[in-house]
Amino acid sequence: MKRVVLEKPHRLSYENYGEQVPGPGDVLIEVRACGICGSDVHAYLGKHPFVKYPVTPGHEFSGEVVAAGDDVEPGLLGSRVCVEPSLACGDCPQCRSGRYNICENLRVLGFQADGAMCERITVPRNRIHLLPQGVDFPGGALAEPAAVGIHALARSGVRSGSGILVIGGGVVGLMITRAAKALGCRVTVVENTRERVGRALGFGADEAILFGEEPPGKTGEMPADAGFQAVFECVGKPETMELALRLAPRGSTVVVLGVFSQAVPVQISLVQDGELNVCGTLMYTGEDFKRALDLIAGGVIEPDDFITQTVGLDDVEYGYNMLIDPxxxxxxxxxxxxxxxKSDR
Ligand SMILES: [Zn+2]
Ligand SMILES: [Zn+2]
Structure with a gap:
C-alpha cells in the first residue's frame, strides 16, 4: 500500500505501509477520490496553524468499504461511502451538546490524524455516509466542502428570500452560492479578478462585484439598497475581514469561514454601532453532510462544475502546484x- 506523507512544509513524499486490519467499530476503505483543499495547500506551505507534521493529507474523500471490524454489520462490505473526517472525543461539553464539530479535543483526518491520500484507510464506522444513488465517487468527495458551506449558511440564520454577500468565490464560496440559491436567497459574490467574477456568475450568483485590482471608479461600489442579511468571509485575509465588516449592513450577521494564520485588527466599533452579529463556523455535523449529499444527488451541486482537474496518487504534488499557481x-x-x-474533466 502506498500513501503520501507531508513530512514538513514543502516536503511531500511517498511511503509504503502494510495492509490494515480494521479493529472493533472500524471499517477499511479503499479510497477512490480525494479532493485537494485550500487548507491542504496551507499545510503544505507551512501556513496552517493546526497541522501536526508528519501527516498523510486528505480529508475530502470517498471510496468503497473493503473490510469491517468484528462488531460492524457485514452488509456494509462493498458499500460506496464518503467520510466525515472529524474525530471528536464524544465526552466534552460541546460533544455532549451535539456540536462535535467544535469538540475540545477535535482531530481531523489529514491534519492531526492521517488522511486519505493513500490506497486504503481505516476509519470509525460512525464517520461514514452511504453515497446515494446517482452520486459517484468524485461527487462523494465533494460532500465535505459542500457541508462546510451548508453549515456556514445554517450558522448565518438566513432564510428563503434573504440577500447574502459572499466574499471570495473559491470552492466554499461557490458551495455557499449554490446552497443559498437552492434555499431561495439572492446571492452577491465579491471577487478580485474579472475571470473569477465571471465564474461566480456562471455558478449562479445573481450579482458578482469586482474589488481590488481595477482602477478606482465604478467597480467595487455596493448597491446602496443591497440589504444583505448575512456576509460570508471566505478568504481569511485581514483586508477581506475588514471588507466584510465594512460592507455588512447594520443589524446583519458576519460569518467568518476564512482560516486566518495571523491576528487581524478590525474596526470593532462597526460591530458595536451596527449591532452586527459576528459568528465563526467550523466544519459541519452529520446533518450538514446529509444535506450536502442531497444537494449533490439532486444536481444542485454538480461535480463536473466544481472539479476542474484530476491527478493520480503519484501526482499529488503536481495537483498542489496547480492550486498554488495563480x-x-x-x-x-x-x-x-x-x-x-484524466487531467481535465
Ligand atoms: Zn477541505
Ligand atoms: Zn469532544
Missing part, C-alpha cells in the same frame, strides 16, 4: 484512484 484556473483539483486518470 496562472492555472482551478476550482477543485481531485485525486482519483483506479481507472484512467
Amino acid at each position: 496562472e492555472t484556473p482551478t476550482v477543485k483539483v481531485l485525486v482519483e484512484f483506479g481507472g484512467g486518470n
Whole structure:
C-alpha cells in the first residue's frame, strides 16, 4: 500500500505501509477520490496553524468499504461511502451538546490524524455516509466542502428570500452560492479578478462585484439598497475581514469561514454601532453532510462544475502546484484512484 506523507512544509513524499486490519467499530476503505483543499495547500506551505507534521493529507474523500471490524454489520462490505473526517472525543461539553464539530479535543483526518491520500484507510464506522444513488465517487468527495458551506449558511440564520454577500468565490464560496440559491436567497459574490467574477456568475450568483485590482471608479461600489442579511468571509485575509465588516449592513450577521494564520485588527466599533452579529463556523455535523449529499444527488451541486482537474496518487504534488499557481484556473483539483486518470474533466 502506498500513501503520501507531508513530512514538513514543502516536503511531500511517498511511503509504503502494510495492509490494515480494521479493529472493533472500524471499517477499511479503499479510497477512490480525494479532493485537494485550500487548507491542504496551507499545510503544505507551512501556513496552517493546526497541522501536526508528519501527516498523510486528505480529508475530502470517498471510496468503497473493503473490510469491517468484528462488531460492524457485514452488509456494509462493498458499500460506496464518503467520510466525515472529524474525530471528536464524544465526552466534552460541546460533544455532549451535539456540536462535535467544535469538540475540545477535535482531530481531523489529514491534519492531526492521517488522511486519505493513500490506497486504503481505516476509519470509525460512525464517520461514514452511504453515497446515494446517482452520486459517484468524485461527487462523494465533494460532500465535505459542500457541508462546510451548508453549515456556514445554517450558522448565518438566513432564510428563503434573504440577500447574502459572499466574499471570495473559491470552492466554499461557490458551495455557499449554490446552497443559498437552492434555499431561495439572492446571492452577491465579491471577487478580485474579472475571470473569477465571471465564474461566480456562471455558478449562479445573481450579482458578482469586482474589488481590488481595477482602477478606482465604478467597480467595487455596493448597491446602496443591497440589504444583505448575512456576509460570508471566505478568504481569511485581514483586508477581506475588514471588507466584510465594512460592507455588512447594520443589524446583519458576519460569518467568518476564512482560516486566518495571523491576528487581524478590525474596526470593532462597526460591530458595536451596527449591532452586527459576528459568528465563526467550523466544519459541519452529520446533518450538514446529509444535506450536502442531497444537494449533490439532486444536481444542485454538480461535480463536473466544481472539479476542474484530476491527478493520480503519484501526482499529488503536481495537483498542489496547480492550486498554488495563480496562472492555472482551478476550482477543485481531485485525486482519483483506479481507472484512467484524466487531467481535465
Ligand atoms: Zn477541505
Ligand atoms: Zn469532544
